[in-house]
Amino acid sequence: MDPLAHVPGAGAPPLVGHSLQFLRDCHRLMDTRRARYGDVFRTELLGRTVVVFLTPQATREIYLDPDQVLSSEGGWSTSIGPLFRRxxxxxxxxxxxxxxxxxxxxxxxxxxxxxxxxxxxxxxxxxxxxxxxxxxxxxxxxxxxxxxxxxxxxxxxxxxxxxxxxxxxxxxxxxxxxxxxxxxxxxxxxxxxxxxxxxxxxxxxxxxxxxxxxxxxxxxxxxxxxxxxxxxxxxxxxxxxxxxxxxxxxxxxxxxxxxxxxxxxxxxxxxxxxxVTEVRALDGEPVTLANHTRLVDTTLAMQEALRLSPPVPFSPRVATRDVVLDGVPVPAGVAVTPASMTLHRHPDWWSDPTRFDPARFAPGRAEHTQHSHLFVPFGxxxxxxxxxxxxxxxxxxxxxxxxxxxxxxxxxxxxxxxxxxxxxxxxxxxxxxxx
Ligand code: HEM
The missing domain is CATH 1.10.630.10 (Cytochrome P450)
Structure with a gap:
């Protein structure tokens, strides 16, 4: 019996799974699967099944992992393991x-x-x-x-x-x-x-x-x-x-x-x-931890760049024991991941999600504050x-x-x-x- 039968999205192309599409057009792969299966689905990547979670709640549960069930080493070792071990x-x-x-x-x-x-x-x-x-x-x-x-x-x-x-x-x-x-x-x-x-x-x-x-x-x-x-x-x-x-x-x-x-x-x-206006106001002063918050618009623009193109688009983990994430049972041994690259463009949460619009982070709109784990460029x-x-x-x-x-x-x-x-x-x- 398939222990992941309750997670939609089975039936990937043989051998390569979704890996080629993942590398060729990852946004399209994620968007198509979200449209077809909703916010939780499985994919076949680099020879293993990965359950992708696209809700901020699941993202929170995966990152906080209060019962210490999810292994980051297990998640990352298949890609960067031997080269960047320990x-x-x-x-x-x-x-x-x-x-x-x-x-x-x-x-x-x-x-x-x-x-x-x-x-x-x-x-x-x-x-x-x-x-x-x-x-x-x-x-x-x-x-x-x-x-x-x-x-x-x-x-x-x-x-x-x-x-x-x-x-x-x-x-x-x-x-x-x-x-x-x-x-x-x-x-x-x-x-x-x-x-x-x-x-x-x-x-x-x-x-x-x-x-x-x-x-x-x-x-x-x-x-x-x-x-x-x-x-x-x-x-x-x-x-x-x-x-x-x-x-x-x-x-x-x-x-x-x-x-x-x-x-x-x-x-x-x-x-x-x-x-330009605010960096000129620094008047040559070096940017430090003490003064960088004065760069208000620079911060908004940086946040928007990180929303649209998060440098770490996935945070894979492997369940070391059976666990339930956002209501979905995940058996021991299965790989799971949040996906900031897709969550950061989720149309349920962001207005006109693919547009560069730093003001979405400004007080008044502050779209990112709808959930503590909606905007997670740094995990x-x-x-x-x-x-x-x-x-x-x-x-x-x-x-x-x-x-x-x-x-x-x-x-x-x-x-x-x-x-x-x-x-x-x-x-x-x-x-x-x-x-
Ligand atoms: C804009 C630049 C950066 C972004 C977006 C970024 C993003 C991230 C994310 C998302 C994680 C967590 C991954 C996960 O939970 O699976 C992470 C971990 C980490 N980052 Fe960064 N990072 C950036 C720059 C840096 C820099 C400059 C350093 C060091 C000087 C650094 C050092 C680390 C380390 C050591 C970890 C592992 C932390 C741990 O496992 O406890 N990162 N980063």
């Missing part, structure tokens, strides 16, 4: 709690204040070198955020190894996203595993060095010196696992947010003007993005430094198409011009 998102329950407590020491207010200067220096370096003609905003943001990560995470200490780290990380990322996972020489997966080993070596050496020095402002130093509740530091390879995972978690997510936001601002000059519960304040600072810094000096123009007929999974990115060039 990262924070690949840990569960008590073990996750212990590591999260340690990592929080690198993400508190004082720690973040120490990252502000690095974020500004690297941003200004890239923006000073902006070309006069059209540039691909996705590619530029990718380079910029990688440099920001290198500086914030490791200080200037990567030195000559910066290029090696960048290449190794790129290989590991590409491998995490490939469906072909044979460890044969010459394959992307094999290169990715080699990349991981390179990162382990470089970060491993740095952790040992940092432990011999007085604490410094960079994130690696903070993690190297951070202690558990019992006063112990983590083993060197545990710090390394966290650093490798942090690069994954921080890089493409921030790149994607920035590219989508700048592109939308270029397409919507009225919103761009509103942002929720125990695995809530630990870097969301850092992400917000980086995004606002880049927008503020860029628009304080320049205006952006985009061609609305350029036919830019965003591929929403695994992390939103344009299918071709995403060209902007500065004026």
């Amino acid at each position: 990262g924070l998102m690949l840990r569960d329950f008590e073990d996750h709690h212990v590591h999260r407590q340690v990592m929080r020491q690198a993400f508190g207010r004082a720690a973040i204040a120490g990252y502000v200067e690095a974020i500004h220096t690297v941003t200004d370096r890239h923006l000073d070198a902006l070309p006069a003609g059209p540039f691909d905003v996705y590619r530029l943001m990718k380079r910029l955020t990688l440099d920001v990560a290198a500086e914030v995470f490791a200080g200037a200490s990567l030195g000559g190894q910066a290029e090696t780290v960048s290449r190794a990380f790129g290989d590991a990322m590409a491998a995490a996203l490939t469906p072909f996972r044979l460890r044969l020489p010459g394959t992307a997966f094999h290169r990715g595993m080699q990349g991981r080993r390179t990162l382990e070596r470089v970060f491993g050496d740095l952790v040992v060095q940092r432990r011999q020095q007085a604490p410094r402002a960079d994130l690696l130093s903070r993690l190297a010196h951070a202690t558990t509740e019992t006063g112990d530091v983590l083993a060197v390879d545990e710090v390394v696992d966290h650093m490798v995972f942090l690069m994954l978690a921080a890089h493409d997510t921030t790149t994607s947010t920035l590219a989508v936001l700048l592109w939308q601002l270029a397409l919507h000059p009225d919103w761009q003007e509103r942002v 929720g519960g125990a695995h809530l993005c630990i870097g969301h304040h850092v992400a917000e600072l980086v995004v606002k810094t880049v927008v503020a430094r860029l628009l304080a000096r320049r205006r952006l123009v985009a061609d609305p007929d350029a036919g830019v198409v965003l591929q929403p999974v695994p992390i939103p990115r344009p299918r071709g060039p995403m060209l902007l011009t500065v004026t």
